[in-house]
Amino acid sequence: MPRSAAPRHAVLIFSGGLDSVVTAYVLRERGSSVSLISFNYGQRHVKELAHAARLADQLGVAHDIVDLTSLGRILGGSALTDLRVPVPHGHYRAQTMRSTVVPNRNAIMLEIAAGAAVASGADAVAFGAHSGDHAIYPDCRPEFFNAIEASIKAGNDGHIDPAFQLVAPFLELTKADIVREGARLGVPFELTWSCYEGGEVHCGACGTCVERREAFAEAGVDDPTVYSPRSAGVSR
Known part of the structure; x- marks a missing residue:
């Protein structure tokens, strides 16, 4: 885990996706106590x-x-919170994926998780951002990581555990790296959910599905995900 020793107790932002689930297993392996916090912010893929x-x-x-469902009404314009905006298909590198940005989402979630950490005496907040997020999502980049950690410490000065840290073990790693680590730890990948469409099965064509498929292939790990047959010809 980067920068310092594993925390004693971490509050982990937990979506049920690959990144956050593998983060939970990594923290547990390293001896940290973990509390999970999820958010209903009116996302299309609430499942x-x-x-x-x-x-x-x-x-x-x-x-x-x-x-946080009321946020969906004021954070409109994103394909994840506004049903009038279609979920773009293709790779995360495509500019069309900008429509999946939810303004200030990670800052909102991290600050709430920080409040929970301070209230419970935890010494860390954790989240599963990785390098593949950097191109589209500004709130997944190292500069954001450093700024939000400083904000949490400043905003809780005198009340926060002196050893407090913001933990993002995959910040400089790829999605394939996360899959490899999850395979090593025995993560039940079949129980995780990535798709932005939120249908019965993964659509296989939205940015996060394409990234998921690529990660398993690059990692050389069998992908147990059920994808829609309509995505069979999607370029990856």
């Missing part, structure tokens, strides 16, 4: 929360879901 809850049960750790 991810059911996956998060099931995985939390498997991990046997505390799990809270924070209701």
Whole structure:
């Protein structure tokens, strides 16, 4: 884990997707106590929360879901929160993926998780951002990581654990690296959810599905995900 020793107790932002689930397993392996916090922010793929809850049960750790559904009304214009905006298909490198940005989403979630950490005496907040997010999502970049950590410490000065840290173990790693680490740790990939469409199965064509498929292929790990047959010809 970068920068410092593994935390004693981390509050982990937990979507039920590959990145956050593997982060939970990494923290557990390194001896950290983990509490999970998920958010219903009016996302189109709200079914991810059911996956998060099931995985939390498997991990046997505390799990809270924070209701931020009213945010969906004021964070419009994103394909993830506004049903009038179609989910773009293709690779994350495509400029069309900018429509999946939810303004200030990670800052909102991290600050709430930080409040929960301070209230519970935890010494860390964790999230699963990785290098593949950097091109499209400014709130997944190292400069954001450093700024939000400083903000949390400043905003809780005198009340926060002196050893507090913001933990993002995959910030400089790829999605394929995350898959390899998850395979090593025995993560039940089949229980995770990535797709932005939020249908019965993964659409296989949206940016996060394309990235997921590529990551398993690059990592040389069998992909147990069920994808829509309509995505069979999607370029990856």
